[in-house]
Amino acid sequence: xxxxxxxxxxxxxxxxxxxxxxxxxxxxxxxxxxxxxxxxxxxxxxxxxxxxxxxxxxxxxxxxxxxxxxxxxxxxxxxxxxxxxxxxxxxxxxxxxxxxxxxxxxxxxxxxxxxxxxxxxxxxxxxxxxxxxxxxxxxxxxxxxxxxxxxxxxxxxxxxxxxxxxxxxxxxxxxxxxxxxxxxxxxxxxxxxxxxxxxxxxxxxxxxxxxxxxxxxxxxxxxxxxxxxxxxxxxxxxxxxxxxxxxxxxxxxxxxxxxxxxxxxxxxxxxxxxxxxxxxxxxxxxxxxxxxxxxxxxxxxxxxxxxxxxxxxxxxxxxxxxxxxxxxxxxxxxxxxxxxxxxxxxxxxxxxxxxxxxxxxxxxxxxxxxxxxxxxxxxxxxxxxxxxxxxxxxxxxxxxxxxxxxxxxxxxxxxxxxxxxxxxxxxxxxxxxxxxxxxxxxxxxxxxxxxxxxxxxxxxxxxxxxxxxxxxxxxxxxxxxxxxxxxxxxxxxxxxxxxxxxxxxxxxxxxxxxxxxxxxxxxxxxxxxxxxxxxxxxxxxxxxxxxxxxxxxxxxxxxxxxxxxxxxxxxxxxxxxxxxxxxxxxxxxxxxxxxxxxxxxxxxxxxxxxxxxxxxxxxxxxxxxxxxxxxxxxxxxxxxxxxxxxxxxxxxxxxxxxxxxxxxxxxxxxxxxxxxxxxxxxxxxxxxxxxxxxxxxxxxxxxxxxxxxxxxxxxxxxxxxxxxxxxxxxxxxxxxxxxxxxxxxxxxxxxxxxxxxxxxxxxxxxxxxxxxxxxxxxxxxxxxxxxxxxxxxxxxxxxxxxxxxxxxxxxxxxxxxxxxxxxxxxxxxxxxxxxxxxxxxxxxxxxxxxxxxxxxxxxxxxxxxxxxxxxxxxxxxxxxxxxxxxxxxxxxxxxxxxxxxxxxxxxxxxxxxxxxxxxxxxxxxxxxxxxxxxxxxxxxxxxxxxxxxxxxxxxxxxxxxxxxxxxxxxxxxxxxxxxxxxxxxxxxxxxxxxxxx
Numbered sequence: 001x002x003x004x005x006x007x008x009x010x011x012x013x014x015x016x017x018x019x020x021x022x023x024x025x026x027x028x029x030x031x032x033x034x035x036x037x038x039x040x041x042x043x044x045x046x047x048x049x050x051x052x053x054x055x056x057x058x059x060x061x062x063x064x065x066x067x068x069x070x071x072x073x074x075x076x077x078x079x080x081x082x083x084x085x086x087x088x089x090x091x092x093x094x095x096x097x098x099x100x101x102x103x104x105x106x107x108x109x110x111x112x113x114x115x116x117x118x119x120x121x122x123x124x125x126x127x128x129x130x131x132x133x134x135x136x137x138x139x140x141x142x143x144x145x146x147x148x149x150x151x152x153x154x155x156x157x158x159x160x161x162x163x164x165x166x167x168x169x170x171x172x173x174x175x176x177x178x179x180x181x182x183x184x185x186x187x188x189x190x191x192x193x194x195x196x197x198x199x200x201x202x203x204x205x206x207x208x209x210x211x212x213x214x215x216x217x218x219x220x221x222x223x224x225x226x227x228x229x230x231x232x233x234x235x236x237x238x239x240x241x242x243x244x245x246x247x248x249x250x251x252x253x254x255x256x257x258x259x260x261x262x263x264x265x266x267x268x269x270x271x272x273x274x275x276x277x278x279x280x281x282x283x284x285x286x287x288x289x290x291x292x293x294x295x296x297x298x299x300x301x302x303x304x305x306x307x308x309x310x311x312x313x314x315x316x317x318x319x320x321x322x323x324x325x326x327x328x329x330x331x332x333x334x335x336x337x338x339x340x341x342x343x344x345x346x347x348x349x350x351x352x353x354x355x356x357x358x359x360x361x362x363x364x365x366x367x368x369x370x371x372x373x374x375x376x377x378x379x380x381x382x383x384x385x386x387x388x389x390x391x392x393x394x395x396x397x398x399x400x401x402x403x404x405x406x407x408x409x410x411x412x413x414x415x416x417x418x419x420x421x422x423x424x425x426x427x428x429x430x431x432x433x434x435x436x437x438x439x440x441x442x443x444x445x446x447x448x449x450x451x452x453x454x455x456x457x458x459x460x461x462x463x464x465x466x467x468x469x470x471x472x473x474x475x476x477x478x479x480x481x482x483x484x485x486x487x488x489x490x491x492x493x494x495x496x497x498x499x500x501x502x503x504x505x506x507x508x509x510x511x512x513x514x515x516x517x518x519x520x521x522x523x524x525x526x527x528x529x530x531x532x533x534x535x536x537x538x539x540x541x542x543x544x545x546x547x548x549x550x551x552x553x554x555x556x557x558x559x560x561x562x563x564x565x566x567x568x569x570x571x572x573x574x575x576x577x578x579x580x581x582x583x584x585x586x587x588x589x590x591x592x593x594x595x596x597x598x599x600x601x602x603x604x605x606x607x608x609x610x611x612x613x614x615x616x617x618x619x620x621x622x623x624x625x626x627x628x629x630x631x632x633x634x635x636x637x638x639x640x641x642x643x644x645x646x647x648x649x650x651x652x653x654x655x656x657x658x659x660x661x662x663x664x665x666x667x668x669x670x671x672x673x674x675x676x677x678x679x680x681x682x683x684x685x686x687x688x689x690x691x692x693x694x695x696x697x698x699x700x701x702x703x704x705x706x707x708x709x710x711x712x713x714x715x716x717x718x719x720x721x722x723x724x725x726x727x728x729x730x731x732x733x734x735x736x737x738x739x740x741x742x743x744x745x746x747x748x749x750x751x752x753x754x755x756x757x758x759x760x761x762x763x764x765x766x767x768x769x770x771x772x773x774x775x776x777x778x779x780x781x782x783x784x785x786x787x788x789x790x791x792x793x794x795x796x797x798x799x800x801x802x803x804x805x806x807x808x809x810x811x812x813x814x815x816x817x818x819x820x821x822x823x824x825x826x827x828x829x830x831x832x833x834x835x836x837x838x839x840x841x842x843x844x845x846x847x848x849x850x851x852x853x854x855x856x857x858x859x860x861x862x863x864x865x866x867x868x869x870x871x872x873x874x875x876x877x878x879x880x881x882x883x884x885x886x887x888x889x890x891x892x893x894x895x896x897x898x899x900x901x902x903x904x905x906x907x908x909x910x911x912x913x914x915x916x917x918x919x920x921x922x923x924x925x926x927x928x929x930x931x932x933x934x935x936x937x938x939x940x941x942x943x944x945x946x947x948x949x950x951x952x953x954x955x956x957x958x959x960x961x962x963x964x965x966x967x968x969x970x971x972x973x974x975x976x977x978x979x980x981x982x983x984x985x986x987x988x989x990x991x992x993x994x995x996x997x
Contacts (some may be wrong), residue, residue: 001061001395004386006401013382014405017419022103022353023441023660025054025891026812026884027819031668031837032059033069038085042093047846049100050853052884054099055354057105057819060666061090063116063340065114065324069666069837071107072358073114073325075338076121089394094351103353105421108343110369111362113139118189123326127154127192129250130235130301139316140327141838148502150315152236156300157310157323158188162992167294168287172304174278174296176271179258183297185304192300194250197257198229199296203277204270211266217427218264222538225256235301264968306763314497316334319362320618321494326663337373344380347420354421356444361539361609364602370422370439375402387927405850423662427613427634432537434658440662445819446634449664449674451642451650452810455913456681456803457630458702458931459641464687469626472694473717479624479638483616484566486623487533488758490615498607503528503598506581512593516577520928526564528604531582538609539583548583556582592838622755625721629680629728632668641684644913644930648901651915655815655899655990663811666821666828673821673830676728678807679800683724685933686795692779698784699725701902704778707772710758711770718752721736722776725751726789727796729829732871741780745773798940799933801870802988803828806928809989810913812883815899825880826830846873852881860968863987867942882966883991886924886927895920903926904950904980911935912980914953922996925963927953927983927990943988948980963992 030041034805041056048056060071063081071081080090113121122135130136131143131152144151159166166172166185173184174192181192181200192200201222208219233239234245236266258540260267274283278296280289297304305313310323317327330336342370346352355373358495360366381404385388390398422440428447450874470476480741493497503525510516510524536559538831540552546554560579578587582601587594621631630637666676683690698719706713714722725747725982731740752759779785802826803863811818821828823840826848830836854875855862866875887894904912911934914927929935929943941947959976967987974979974994983990 006394006398007404008399009013009382010378010405013385013404014228014378014419017378018383018417018496020418021417022245022421023895024103024354024817024885025894026052027055027057027105027687028053029057029667029815029819030059031822032061032081032084034083035069035839036892038089038093038971042089042096042732044842045093045096045102047842047849048848049827051881052888053102053291056101056558057356058107058783060107060109060358061882063110063119063844065117065119066713068114069834071117072109072319073118073293073705074109075114075115075119077108078342085796090698091351100349104351105354105356105359105423106346106352107356108340109358110330111359112319112327112340113327114324116188121590124191126754127300128193128301130154130193130247132233132235132237132243133812134240134247136238136334137329138338140329140938142315145313145315147313152315155305155309155314156302157305157314158185158308159304160186162306164303164305167290167842171278172293174275174293174615176261176275179254179256183300190300190302193235193294194253195232195235196296196299197253198226199299200274200278200291201226201229202259203274204267207270207273211270218260218267220468221256221260222267223601225253225260228253228256236804238787265360267413269526269696285779287354299777306853309800311494312496312500315501316491317498317606320614327362329364330369336376341378342452344376347377348380348384354423355480357422357424357440360424360607362606364606365541366424367435367437370424371406373422374418375399375406375827376422378402389480398496398510402476406902423661425913427538427609427617429537429612430636430908432555433551435541435549436657437549442658442816444667445662445664445816446667448654448661448811448816449667449670450632450635450639450914451647452637452665452807452814453629453632453635453677453681455644455810456678456807456930457627457641458684458934459479459643461684461687463687465627465684465690468687468691468694469487469720471691473625473696473720474716475624475717479620479636481682482624483534484621485856486615486620487611488529490611490619491529491532494614495607495611498610500525500530502600505603509581509590509593509596510577510602512596513589515543515589515690519574519577523574524578527567527570527578530561530563530567530570531578532604532611533833534566535559535608535612537610539605540608541605542584546584546587546598548601550943553583564647569687572841576636579703587805618672618754619756623717623722623757624753627680627684628721628724629672629677632671632677633667641667644904645901646898647913648915649897651814655897657927660814661816662813663809663814663816663818665811666824666830666836667819668821668833670672670836671832672728673836674798674807674824675804675827676829676831678803679796679829680724680728681803682796682799682933683727686792686938689792689795689938692721693788694720696788697779697785700788701779704775704782706774708767708771708872709959710765710768713758713768714748714775715758717757718748718772719775720753721751722748725831726780727793729831729870730789730793730797731829732797732827737780741777743831743835744780747778747835748772748776750832786811795933795938801875802929802943802960803931805989806913806930807875808876808879809883809926809928812880812926813886813894813917813991815894818884818887825877827871827876828873835936847879849870849881852878858969860970863968867944867987878982879967886966886991886993889925890919890922893917893922893924897924903956904951905954906980907949908935908951908980912951912953916958918996921995923958923961923994924963925990925992925994925997927980927992929984929988944986945981952977953980953983958994958996961994961996963994966993967989983994993995 042488061084062074063076063079064071065073065075113120120126122138126133127136174743175182175184185188212218232249319325325948363369380398418439423442423444424440426442509520510519537555542548558577564575590597617633624637717862753761759768866878897917900916902914911931913930916923916925934942935943954977955974958974961974963974965974972982
């Protein structure tokens with residue numbers, strides 16, 4: 001019987017938690033690793049506070065694989081990463097934030113764990129004990145795959161070559177350590193199953209009998225250990241009591257072996273000799289000398305394999321196709337609790353104030369996960385306030401009361417305001433809305449990033465740029481056709497094992513009904529691939545019970561329809577079967593297998609996201625290079641620019657649905673930084689100049705190309721990408737040409753491998769890679785090329801600055817929470833990781849902020865000075881500082897105020913984006929230019945003053961009000977319309993306040 005009235009307790013506490021929820025004002029992403037620690041972050045707190053940041057947005061800080069530079073390969077979610085500092089260091093960081101009323105957003109990884117290092121004790125236990133490990137069900141392992149040799153085993157594709165070759169090369173070895181035995185290979189240390197110790201310990205018995213006698217204490221102890229090994233609970237048990245017994249007895253056996261080894265020289269010598277025999281240390285190169293080691297390896301709970309085997313035979317779910325990251329089953333209550341207990345402790349103590357959820361599309365049931373996260377946050381917060389620990393029954397009663405309370409709030413209020421600020425790293429395709437039933441405040445901002453980037457792409461000139469791309473590269477296929485082809489290729493290669501396993505599930509299901517039993521495995525496999533290839537979104541969702549939302553049904557229907565159209569020779573009935581299964585329409589046809597059908601559907605949903613990501617983001621974005629500024633995570637190269645009205649429509653929708661979602665322009669995962677994209681968008685306005693430059697540069701650099709069997713190196717497509725990369729990243733002032741050159745060499749090496757056309761990570765074309773690297777080095781030291789490169793480069797860099805300022809101000813003022821990625825508060829011309837994880841010079845940034853804050857003149861004077869010398873990025877920092885100061889003053893306005901687009905008329909009306917936000921008698925007006933190169937017809941002229949001609953804003957309802965320019969302190973009277981020449985008289989972007997009473 002519970003000792004608390006949990007219904008009343010929850011009603012009171014949950015309401016307080018929700019009402020006191022903390023919504024960030026502005027976030028700043030920090031990338032923690034051994035080179036940037038908790039102490040380093042603590043030192044930055046005063047700077048971030050002065051900038052106007054309210055929340056530090058941290059990369060994963062839980063214990064990760066040693067040396068991890070990103071932290072997403074978490075090996076133990078129950079403690080902080082020791083490479084980042086001590087718990088005391090972390091506490092000091094949290095105290096420093098709290099002292100300034102700042103919070104900490106924690107990036108957590110519920111879908112997978114890093115398994116490459118013994119620090120993952122759960123994974124090591126699975127390898128040691130197989131199915132009998134208490135953690136075997138933590139990981140998403142198929143213990144009964146089709147290949148019989150893998151049943152009851154985990155495939156470990158870690159070998160550099162075929163298993164037999166690696167074994168006989170002596171690179172696999174058996175070692176002893178502290179009473180236990182391990183197999184080693186390169187940096188890998190793998191436990192040996194306890195029951196197989198007898199294969200090792202049997203060998204020295206006869207020798208020890210001769211040396212010590214049958215009745216010796218050591219011989220008797222060794223024989224007793226061998227007997228104990230025979231009676232260990234079996235490797236396949238899933239009985240918790242038997243698992244506990246096995247764990248206990250194994251620990252005892254290891255202690256006994258350790259004592260025996262440490263206490264007697266003869267035992268130690270005998271065992272060392274046995275290890276030498278296993279490792280063929282003292283023998284010739286005869287392969288038979290490895291028979292002992294092979295026999296031991298063959299009976300382990302894992303099967304060592306050549307890394308290439310993974311694509312077709314791996315039997316644990318991975319993060320995409322990364323073998324060193326294994327998926328976990330967080331949908332199981334015990335796994336959720338084990339992986340989240342420490343996180344809830346940090347939340348309950350106030351050290352962490354919000355969460356960012358990595359890769360939710362990998363989860364079994366994302367909506368259920370987010371709901372549980374919110375409920376458990378409340379339950380843990382209540383528990384932390386109670387005296388003493390709750391019993392298991394009390395805990396269950398509390399959790400039921402929390403669930404009931406949330407259910408009641410849903411019924412009463414519709415869409416509910418959650419107590420914990422949570423954002424999801426959900427990648428949305430251009431046709432995909434965020435599901436409304438997710439208990440989150442929105443996404444991490446990729447949707448906004450692509451939206452705002454598209455505003456600066458001139459869609460009127462798309463055909464011209466397409467023609468230039470096709471003529472130069474010879475690539476004429478549409479993006480949609482390339483996407484379809486790329487998905488099919490990914491499913492046949494990198495993710496073949498996952499797709500094959502899915503097809504086998506469906507085939508077993510089809511056998512249960514006489515109307516579907518004649519569908520063949522190959523037919524189902526083919527049709528599944530086709531449907532996935534035609535799915536336009538990352539994944540669909542079910543509630544895990546018996547329904548699919550109308551939102552998702554339309555995408556499934558469209559995918560099946562498209563698949564049928566592309567495959568007229570395939571019987572439509574197989575596609576109909578897949579459609580009805582994915583939509584759970586045929587549950588009644590499988591009365592004894594309904595759970596299997598639902599499980600198949602949800603497994604399908606987990607797979608489509610990785611297929612989309614690997615085929616589009618990690619392949620096609622390096623192939624379809626028409627304008628690479630639109631080749632961004634969550635975006636589509638097929639979307640070539642939007643109008644200000646389309647931008648407004650999306651922001652008004654965001655106001656209604658996700659007003660506190662995160663807004664991003666650069667992240668740790670972006671293919672290019674915000675300022676690189678801002679530069680490259682200018683090419684959409686200057687297709688003629690771009691096309692002419694391409695021909696000139698290609699002619700000058702032709703002598704540096706190499707002809708290989710595969711064709712010219714670099715290929716025309718890779719050369720096209722390289723020139724865009726140079727335009728996007730070339731420094732304002734070249735300080736270190738060699739370092740810059742090697743950055744581009746490294747980038748092109750990654751880009752060409754990701755494209756998988758001539759070279760790849762799995763099939764390296766060394767000759768091509770070397771030729772491309774030599775080409776980059778040659779042209780970047782070629783005086784004739786650099787001279788020809790300079791005119792367009794300077795033009796692109798000039799207009800790119802204004803695009804960068806405009807998109808920055810939009811991020812800071814549109815509905816949502818603006819995020820700044822480390823170092824991008826000034827110009828940043830980084831490329832995809834690891835380039836965007838280079839150290840940031842925070843001393844320099846703090847000096848620039850100090851320079852702004854200590855300026856002794858008028859604000860108008862400062863604005864003019866910054867515009868006159870913009871290359872140091874201080875103008876961008878100033879824009880951010882002034883906008884964040886405004887958000888500090890009117891935080892509620894930027895969450896609750898609607899987005900109201902302003903009508904623009906005049907000669908350049910389509911080159912302006914303007915809107916206002918009004919809340920509680922305060923109004924904010926935002927005005928930014930777009931398509932500036934067209935505005936000045938290519939002349940290097942800032943978009944200020946008279947260049948705007950008769951273009952003006954037309955206001956409705958604020959006539960007679962005074963507009964205060966926050967960048968220049970100018971005051972303008974609004975008489976129903978205001979000229980752009982006056983609004984942007986001295987500064988290229990406008991942020992104004994006015995009295996809206």
